Amino acid sequence: xxxxxxxxxxxxxxxxxxxxxxxxxxxxxxxxxxxxxxxxxxxxxxxxxxxxxxxxxxxxxxxxxxxxxxxxxxxxxxxxxxxxxxxxxxxxxxxxxxxxxxxxxxxxxxxxxxxxxxxxxxxxxxxxxxxxxxxxxxxxxxxxxxxxxxxxxxxxxxxxxxxxxxxxxxxxxxxxxxxxx
Numbered sequence: 762x763x764x765x766x767x768x769x770x771x772x773x774x775x776x777x778x779x780x781x782x783x784x785x786x787x788x789x790x791x792x793x794x795x796x797x798x799x800x801x802x803x804x805x806x807x808x809x810x811x812x813x814x815x816x817x818x819x820x821x822x823x824x825x826x827x828x829x830x831x832x833x834x835x836x837x838x839x840x841x842x843x844x845x846x847x848x849x850x851x852x853x854x855x856x857x858x859x860x861x862x863x864x865x866x867x868x869x870x871x872x873x874x875x876x877x878x879x880x881x882x883x884x885x886x887x888x889x890x891x892x893x894x895x896x897x898x899x900x901x902x903x904x905x906x907x908x909x910x911x912x913x914x915x916x917x918x919x920x921x922x923x924x925x926x927x928x929x930x931x932x933x934x935x936x937x938x939x940x941x942x
Contacts, residue, residue, distance in 0.1 A: 778869045778876060780918060785872050809837065811844055811902045812941065813855040818890040820942040821898055822855045838868045838875055838909075841902050858898035860886035866917070873910040874933050875903045883916055884924060892928045897937045904936040911935045 768786045769776040775783040806829040812821035828840055835843075842865050844850075848857030863886055866878040877899065888895055900912045911933035916922050922930040 778871060779867050780876060780878070780915065782871065782876070787871075807837070809841060809902075810905050811841060812858075812898045813845075813849045814858050814890040814894050814898065815942055816854040816856070818856070818894065821894065821901060821940045822942050824849055824851070824855060826850070836868065836870075837906060838870060838877075838903060839865065841906075842868060842877065842899070845898060845902060856889060858888075858890055858895045860888070862886060866915075870906075870909055873908060874913055875906075875909045875911070876913045876915060877903070878915040878918060881916055883914075884922070892924050894940065896924065896928065896930065896934065897940050900934045901936050901938075901941065 766786045766788045769784065775785065777783055806827070809826045809828050810823040811826055812823055814820075815822045826844060828837055842859075845857070845859045846861050846863060846865075848861075849855040860882070863882045864880040866880055868875065868877050870876070896914070899914075903909050903912050913920060913933040914922050914930040920931050924930055
């Protein structure tokens with residue numbers, strides 16, 4: 762109880778993510794609550810809200826998902842991105858914002874920033890909604906996690922990302938509640 766923060770090092774060097782960024786000091790807000798099930802297996806579970814496009818393709822609509830993974834390496838961030846690619850689980854007035862062809866290379870969260878690394882298909886995908894709606898369906902969904910305040914987009918490991926020549930994704934983006942229905 763007296764330990765408030767932890768920092769991992771390797772040979773006195775700070776632990777880094779796959780992009781070479783220092784992970785830094787972490788506290789309880791950086792970690793998922795892990796529960797022990799009756800069988801003694803590790804179990805993660807929580808309700809998540811993911812944002813999909815509405816029928817007019819002008820607003821984001823929340824959809825509730827229950828995240829339960831036992832003995833898996835899938836993080837909540839990866840789960841969210843996979844569900845956004847799959848599309849809404851209920852047919853009706855909400856629509857997918859990310860093409861199922863887009864590949865997620867990696868996703869990691871450090872210091873309240875979620876680093877999402879897509880392959881180049883992210884920039885080339887055929888869209889059913891605006892760039893803004895697609896980007897903020899990802900940002901708003903991930904920023905619902907208590908340990909994520911912003912999302913840094915990367916393509917093939919580079920943060921120098923311009924989507925369709927006009928949307929600058931080179932800096933972390935915060936949640937945009939004005940797009941939510």
